Amino acid sequence: MTTSPSDPAARADLAVVGAGPAGLAAAVTAAALGLTVTLLDAGARPGGQYYRHPDPALGATRPQALHHDWAAFAGREAELRAYERSGRVRYLSERQVWSVTGSGTDWTLHSRTDEGAGAPVRARAVLLATGAYERQLPFPGWTLPGVVGAGGAQAMLKSGLVLPGRRVVVAGSGPLLLAVAASLAAAGARVPAVVEAGGYGPYARHTGTLLRNPAKLAEGALYGGALLRHQVRPLLRHAVVEAHGTDRVEAVTVARLDRDWRPVPGTARRIPCDALAVGHGLVPELSLATALGCATRTAADGTVALVLTPGLRTSVPGVWAAGETGGVGGARLALAEGEIAAHTIAGRAVPAALARRRARLRAFADAMGAAHRPGEGWTGWLREETAVCRCEEVPAGRVREAVEELGATDARTVKLLTRAGMGWCQGRMCGPAVAALAGGGPAPDRRPLACPVRLGQLAELPAD
Amino acid sequence: MSRRTPRDLVGGAPQETFTFRFDGRDIPAAAGQTVAAALWGAGVLAWRTTRHGGEPRGAFCGIGQCFDCLVTVDGTPNRRACLVPARPGGLVTSQEGTGHDDLAV
Secondary structure, eight states: OOOOOTTTSEEEEEEOOOHHHHHHHHHHHHHHHOOHHHHHHHSSTTTTTTTOOGGGGGOOOGGGGGSSSHHHHHHHHHHHHHHHHSEEEEEEEOOOOOOOOETTTEEEEEOOOOSSSSEHHHHHHHHEEEOEEEEEOOOTTTTTTTEEEEEHHHHHHHHHHHHSSEEEEEEEETTTTHHHHHHHHTTTTTOOEEEEEOSSGGGGGGGHHHHEEEHHHHHHHHHHHHHTTTTTTTTEEEEEEEEEEESSSSEEEEBBBBBTOOOOOOEEEEEESSEEEEEEEEEEEOEEEHHTTEEEEOOOSSSSEEEOOTOOOOOSSEEEEEEGGSSSHHHHHHHHHHHHHHHHTTOOOOOOOHHHHHHHHHHHHHHHHHHHOOOOOGGGGGTTOOOOEEETTEEHHHHHHHTTTTOOOOOHHHHHHHHHTTTTTTTTTTTTHHHHHTOOOOOOOOOSSSSOOOOOHHHHHHOO | OOOOOOHHOOOOOOOOOOEEEEETTEEETTOOOOOOHHHHHHHOOOEETTTTOOOOOOOOOSSSOTTTTTTTTTEEEEEEEETTTTTTEEEEEOTTTOOOOGGGG
16 A cells, blocks of 8 residues: 555545544554555644644643643644654645545545635545534523533633633533533633533443543543532533523523423522523534445434444445544543554554453443433423524424324424424434434434535536 | 633733624634634624524534524625634624525525
8 A cells, every 4th residue: 555645636545534533543543554644624723622722823821721631632633743744644624524435445535625625535445533513402592692502612612712601501411511511610600500411320330331431430520529619519310491581591490300301390490690501412423424325323322323343344345433423432432443443444453452442431431321311301391482493493393293293203204394404504403302303213314415515516526 | 700711721822813893893803713702702692693583693503513603704694603713804794694685585
């Protein structure tokens, strides 16, 4: 396998989509194993959403203050820059891949920049490390300004050094909430409560898995300590069931939930705030993978993830995946999987310690996913007029009408009947909610294009 | 309540600060910030109204996935404010509906 890495038209040994923990680790490991690599990423700087950090022009001298395990990123970024200088890795930032075509050992990646088309990238193997976005469950008032994604608040803080408000309730489910609350508080926001709909009780059923992941326990203790210090009140088995305000959020109503996430009558109380950061875990971003036909499965957290071999091959020969695309599991797991994928793509044996680390972290991710998986009763806090699809402004009542009166049994049929999921975000925000209301369970999203593309760019594609 | 700011937390200072124009007012911004970040920094949480209900919206997902933060920048509608860098002297205007009302579609 020899190519001239300096020639952009040449076929690289490997094209990696995404420069987050998985893609970055894969690119530098593959380069170390002798492969030529093209790394494409939508962001301006490597790191993905987890290691998102301010533009150098913002002059942050301590970006690590907003991060956990920053050294793991900094080391790999230094390696990336070194391989870039030596020509082993071609790193293309601000290049969003919208389609991958080809088969076997001949792939073409079509991408766009802010200005227009990026030159096609050719490679013998493809690694999809496209990460995830936040899972949202609607509730009355969730479209009010000041209600923002928990991950969204974290992203805006990490990259733009800004807060959505001064008094921010953090709510939803999953351990990301702890990190978000700790970051917001450290950056000067008052966080009156972290509202967790799931619980940490179910973790107790996985004592062995917990004990094999001391670093994860330490991370949890770190956030717990930070929240105590900042006087953040944890409310377990509770949810924000309504946000109040006219022009922006002024307060939220919090209620206790039963085991199935149904609000318990008589437990509602109001918490004043000027922002709400909310999210219910993450959804793997599989647009490129499902367009290629990669097989999927339902993960422990109820999301759709890719079916992968221990060597991180997808069901499509020549296409690998790592990190959240194989099931949400966090940055450490993504780093390990990136390295594993690089080994198998290079035709090398996977080091046993690496395989063990992956197995241990995957087991933890499964326990975590099960503990925070949304219960069926959450739909009880929707009102008929509550918007479910934010883009097309489709209320819950219309979705229910499609299901109960028109016979829809899956999200796709609901979309055809109501336009829910047909707008700009292509169902990324309302997809999990619509699937739950349709009762058909989550199905893999099918999006022929992974991001908006200009018609002219499609017209330029070769006819084959 | 803490007086600390995100900028204090990460240390340092921006290389360049400037303003851009948003609906007739000057919004302070720093080089390296997006339009959405500068607006949040100025306490502005909404800069779009929806096509059907006319409801106010601003940044939600913060990473370019949700399209709630669409805004008109220098005359071009439907830019994602969470991805577009703030520019000195830029002209940002709230967007009503599709941003193409002039086309009467």
